[in-house]
Amino acid sequence: MAAHRKLFSVLCLVTLAISQDMPYEDLLAQIQACPKECNCPQNFPRAVYCDSKGLKSIPNIPPYTWYLYLQNNLIETVPSDALQNATQLRWVNLNRNKITSDGVGEGVLGGMKHLAHLYMDDNLLSTVPSPLPVSLEHLRLSRNRISKIPAGTFVGLDKLNLLDLQGNKLMDDAVTEVSLKGLTNLVQINLAKNQLSSMPLGLPPSTTQLFLDGNNIEKIPADYFKGLPKVAFLRLNYNKLGSGGVPKGIFNISSILDLQLSHNQLTEVPVIPSGLEHLYLDHNKIANVNGSSVCPISVDPLDDSVNESAPRLRYLRLDGNEISPPIPRDIVMCFRLLRSIVI
Numbered sequence: 001m002a003a004h005r006k007l008f009s010v011l012c013l014v015t016l017a018i019s020q021d022m023p024y025e026d027l028l029a030q031i032q033a034c035p036k037e038c039n040c041p042q043n044f045p046r047a048v049y050c051d052s053k054g055l056k057s058i059p060n061i062p063p064y065t066w067y068l069y070l071q072n073n074l075i076e077t078v079p080s081d082a083l084q085n086a087t088q089l090r091w092v093n094l095n096r097n098k099i100t101s102d103g104v105g106e107g108v109l110g111g112m113k114h115l116a117h118l119y120m121d122d123n124l125l126s127t128v129p130s131p132l133p134v135s136l137e138h139l140r141l142s143r144n145r146i147s148k149i150p151a152g153t154f155v156g157l158d159k160l161n162l163l164d165l166q167g168n169k170l171m172d173d174a175v176t177e178v179s180l181k182g183l184t185n186l187v188q189i190n191l192a193k194n195q196l197s198s199m200p201l202g203l204p205p206s207t208t209q210l211f212l213d214g215n216n217i218e219k220i221p222a223d224y225f226k227g228l229p230k231v232a233f234l235r236l237n238y239n240k241l242g243s244g245g246v247p248k249g250i251f252n253i254s255s256i257l258d259l260q261l262s263h264n265q266l267t268e269v270p271v272i273p274s275g276l277e278h279l280y281l282d283h284n285k286i287a288n289v290n291g292s293s294v295c296p297i298s299v300d301p302l303d304d305s306v307n308e309s310a311p312r313l314r315y316l317r318l319d320g321n322e323i324s325p326p327i328p329r330d331i332v333m334c335f336r337l338l339r340s341i342v343i
Contacts, residue, residue, distance in 0.1 A: 022046070026064050035059035051093070061086040071095040071119070080105030083112065091117040095140075099123040109133060120144070121164075128153050128165075136160050142190070143167035149174055154182035161187040166211070170194040177202030191215070192235070199224050209233040213260075219245030225253050237262040237280070246270055252296075262317070269294045269318075272335075274311045282342065283320030291330025311335050317342045 022030075027045055034040035037059050038050040046066040050059065055073040065086045075097040082105065083089065089112050099120065109118065110131035117138045120129070125144040130153040132139070137159050146168040154160065160183060170191065180202040183189075188209035191200055196215040203210070208230050217239040225231060232255050241264040249271050251259060258278045261270075266284040274296045296311055313335040319342045327341055 022064070030062045030064045033060070033062035035061070046088075058082045061089075064088055066090040066114075069093045070097070073097050075099060077103035078105055078108050080108050082108060087113070089115050091115075093119045094123070095119050096122040099125065101126045101129070104129050107131065116159075132157060134159070138162040140164040141168070145169055147171070147174060149179035151178050152181070154180060157182050158184055161185055163188070164190045165194070166190045166192040168194055170196065172196055172198050172200075175200040175202065180204070203228060205229060207231060208255075211235045212239070213237040215239055217241060220247065220250055222247040222250065225250070229253070230255050232256055233258045235260040236264070239264055241266060243268040243270075251276070262320075272296055272311065272313060274309070277312050278315045279313060280317045281321070282317045286318065286321040286323060289318070289323060289328055289331060291328050291332075291334050295330070295334035297334070310337065313338055315340050319343060 022045065030045050031040060031042060034048065035050065037053050037055060038048050040048050040062065046064060047069070048061060048065045048067070049069045050073070051069045052072040055070070055075055058070065058075060058078065061068060061083060063085050066088055068086065068089055068091065071093045072095070075094065076099060078094070078099060092112075092115060109115070109129055110133055112133045112135075114135055115133045116135055118132070118136060119140045121140050121142045121144075123144050125141060125146055127148045127150060128141060128146060130150050132153065134156045136157055139160060139162065142164050143166070146165060147170060149170075163183070163186060171194075175191065175196065183204045185206050186204050187206060189203065189207060190211040192211045193214040196212065196217060198217060199220055200212070205227060207228050210228070210231055210233070213235050214237070217236065218241060220241070231253055234256060237260050241261065243266050246266065251270055252273050254273070254275055256273055256276055259276055260280040261284070262280045263283045266281065266286060269281060269286060269289050272279060272294050297309060311334060314337055316335070316338060323343055325343055327343060332338065
């Protein structure tokens with residue numbers, strides 16, 4: 001009977017190995033090497049769950065691990081040899097620990113040749129870790145104490161498309177063409193809730209989503225978006241933008257779809273681009289809306305048709321200003337696709 005049970009277990013492992021496209025010997029080694037502090041589910045053998053265990057150090061990780069979860073612990077350091085056996089890592093989550101920049105061993109991250117996702121939110125980092133693996137696609141470092149991005153940190157990271165640095169201590173001199181050099185394929189960058197007083201420099205032309213909420217930005221240079229032809233989602237909520245700091249036509253970008261300027265000091269509605277679909281202007285100091293001055297096209301009041309050249313605005317938020325209903329007729333005539341307006 002015992003022999004039958006053993007044979008059955010082996011057959012189950014062989015079947016699992018085949019389903020996971022994993023050699024049987026590798027699967028067996030992976031299961032046997034699971035740290036006692038962690039959970040290694042047999043139906044997902046490439047994942048190791050060590051989260052919320054009260055760990056103060058990183059245990060020995062099995063060699064064929066792709067997904068490593070270490071969040072919600074008390075880890076302070078990532079020594080140079082901490083992950084030397086786990087050479088196949090694709091995804092590492094170290095969120096909500098106590099890791100400092102001095103605690104990140106030299107070369108420990110750069111040596112992960114297959115790593116695509118690295119999450120280190122809610123730690124005690126003071127600089128962006130370096131070197132980083134060239135395979136990296138997503139890097140999340142929000143809510144640390146980062147005030148510096150060392151020159152050359154992102155050089156060679158051609159695959160990085162998401163960079164989250166929100167909730168740190170970055171000032172204008174930390175976000176420059178030098179510090180951001182190498183981000184040639186970046187799509188989303190989140191610099192919200194830092195200490196920026198001007199629009200960040202050095203962003204790559206590939207940038208599509210730019211999040212700058214909760215800074216101290218007062219103005220936007222007139223030619224700022226000439227180098228960012230693909231921006232589609234722009235968030236500047238909770239800054240110090242006044243209408244004098246927003247040049248006329250500054251948002252006339254063909255790619256822009258979603259523009260958020262809530263909780264600023266604007267007194268006028270900026271010219272609205274034809275392709276824009278969502279506009280947030282709530283909680284500013286706007287007293288009136290003149291459709292003829294914000295409409296991107298000339299409007300024939302006798303023509304109620306909608307064609308391809310018609311502005312695409314569908315959602316407009318104006319509450320928290322000094323505007324009283326009703327909605328001006330010229331706004332309705334211009335933005336004929338408008339489905340929701342909050343005033």
